[in-house]
Amino acid sequence: MRSAGTVAELVQRQWGDHRPGLRYEDIVLSHHQVASGAAARAALLADLLPAGSEPHLGVLLDNTPEFSLWLSAAALAGAAVAGINPTRRGAELARDILHTECRVLITERAHLPLLDGLELPGVRVLVTDTEAYAGLLAPYAGAEPGDAVLGRPGPGTRMLLYFTSGSTGAPKAAVCTQGRLAAAGQSLVDHFGVRREDVHYICMPMFHGNAVIADWAPALAGGAAVALRRRFSASGFLADVRAHGATYFTYVGRAVQYLLATPERPDDREHPLRTGFGTEAGAVDAARFRERFGVRLTEGYGSSEGGAAIQRTPDTPAGAIGRASDRDDLAVVDPSSGRERVAAVFGEGGKLLNGAAAIGELVNRGRTPFEGYWRNEEADAARVRGGWYWTGDLFFRDADGFLYFAGRTEDRLRVDSENLAAAVIENILARWTDAAAVAVYAVPDPVAGDQVMAALALRDGVRFDPAAFAAFLRDQPDLGTKMAPRFVRIVRAMPVTATNKVHRAGLRLAGFWSGAAVWCRDPEGRYVPFGEEQLAALTAEFEEHGRAELLSSDAGRA
Known part of the structure; x- marks a missing residue:
């Protein structure tokens, strides 16, 4: 089968295909039903969007069938989907919707409280799990692909406006065209040998590029089915995989660590899963995942905006x-x-x-x-x-x-004039078997530069043993002399963003004192409790060197 130049062509190929195409909880839709539902929504969208407006719609949904249907509908209509992050609040949430010039917003009753009090001039809100929504769609039930388009879809037609996280300023909405998304999907089909009988499990949030570009698109390009999970659940992962017959999944951030932190079971390898594809699992956790679940994880790299990509080869x-x-x-x-x-x-x-x-x-x-x-x-x-x-x-x-x-x-950290990378240190600390999750970040040094701080989430039933941790560090041959954490904070659970990436900004803001278990490495390499007395002494040292402004007066005391 020739490669498609647009996502719209891929959706049209589903027409007449009555194999299972979309699974969600107890719902199973055929590929044809997905295409038919997309055609109806595309026709509705063409009637709803005001003349002369940008062909953009916002989708404020969890991973439900409606999200997938509206992606396909947008492709058929020649429109673009802006994935709206439900963890955003108030003015920030309104800003995302208005910045991307969405004149239609698709949401569900669970998210309606997020919109209370927001000023969204000119935005038509459709609530999917209501009778009013069903009534709106009903007249378009007989629509076919191509019946109603806002503009003839081509490779250069905008398809996605997805927000990329940043350390400063408002999130930026990266543009992805139909041609790039179709090509990305086909590339992963070729790389992983996606088959028509495969089922792609989508448990990462679909408002983020990973789930759509690396999971939904290759399933569409390869004629495979998708299985949706409303939100990622480590405890529900294997049950879903077995129930839906999933063979492929994607991950980002700390998702793999959460899966490894679940209790081991004798049937952990009894499932159809063949491979996982994602970023930031790390070599240690990838090896543990394969040993426990029998599934090879492929670490990939592609910048969210599509500007660079790295390919893994067998000799990597x-x-x-x-x-x-x-x-x-x-x-x-x-x-x-x-x-x-x-x-x-x-x-x-x-x-x-x-x-x-x-x-x-x-x-x-x-x-x-x-x-x-x-x-x-x-x-x-x-x-x-x-x-x-x-x-x-x-x-x-x-x-x-x-x-x-x-x-x-x-x-990046600069310790004693030496530049260090947090990920390199994290990969070493991840070997410590007591840790379920690890994050390394910079805190200011009272004289100059940075100090290394590590946040550790421990496995269930494990207490932090400072002597054992110090001994572990001494045994790591690749731990540089400046890499050992000066401070260690023990957290109940690693704070993460909606896309399962470590919320480093929050960790940095909490600084040296968290109101919980913080430890400091002494000159002999031992880890000792860091309490109010030690914090006062450190604060005085910052003041002595004129760097007190680097400390937050109430950091971490919430």
Whole structure:
């Protein structure tokens, strides 16, 4: 079958296919029913959108069938879906809807309280689980693909406006066209050998690019079915996989750690799952996942905006992501000068010996498929500078050209004049068997630069043993002299964003004192409790060196 140039073509291919195409709880829709439902919604949308308005609709839903149906409907109609994050609140939520110029907002009764009191001029709100919504759709039940379009869909037609997280400012809405989304789906079909009998389990939030680009799109391109989970649940994961016959899933952030933290069972390998694809699981957790569940995880990299991609090959070393894709000219450069960084040098146990000289920002010096941000020229200019696409991610490259992820640019630490990457330290700490989740981040040093702080979420029933943790650190051959955490905070659960990424901003804000268990490494390398007395002494040290402004007066005392 030839590759499709648009998502609309992929949806049209579902017409007349009566195999199961969408699964959700006890609901099973055929591929034809999905296409038919999408055609009805596309016709409704064409009538609802005011003449001359941008063909954009907002979707404020959990992972329900309506989300998938409206993605397909938008493709048929030549419209774009803006995925609205339900963890946003008040003015920020209104800003996301209005910034993307959505004249129609699709939501459900569970999310209506989020809209209370918001001023959304010119926005028509449709509530999917109501009789009024069913009545609106009823006249369009006989619609067919192509009956009503806002503009003939082509490869350059906008398909997605999805918000990317950032450390500062309002989220930016990245543009993804039908051509790019269809190509991304087909690429993953080819890479993973997606079959028509496969079932793609979508448990990551669909307002985020990962679920749509890496899970929904390859299922659509390969003629596979999708199974939806309203929200990710570690405890419900295997039950869903078995019930739906799922063979493929995607993950981001700490999802894999949560799955590994569930109680082990003798039937953990009794399931149809074949592979998982995602980012930030880490080599240690990926190995544990395969040993326990018998499923190979493939770590990939592709910037959310589509500006750079790394492909994993069979000869990729442990810990590496892979090499640059055929389309890209990737380099690791010094962000300040643009000069290419030297190749990584490894010592005993895989210790990175020259991190300060090898770690830099990943850039694409070739032609980039980045399609820009919606109404944000300043962000476009920051992302593409000097003809290069700047990913905002830290990497290092070995002598054979394999690339290793080292964190985000904002996750860099400077300790005693040495540059460190949080992800490198996290990968080492993840080996500690008592830890269910690990996060490393910078806290200010009272004299200059940063200190390393680690947040640890422990496995059920485990208490923090400071002596055992210090002994573990001493046994790690690749832990550099500046990498051992000066501070350790024990958390009940790792704070995460709606996309299961660690909420580092909140951790940094809490600073040195959390009102709970915080430990500090003494000059002998022992971890001792860090309480009010120690905090007062540290505060005085900051004041002595004129750096008191770096401390929040009420950090972490909530």
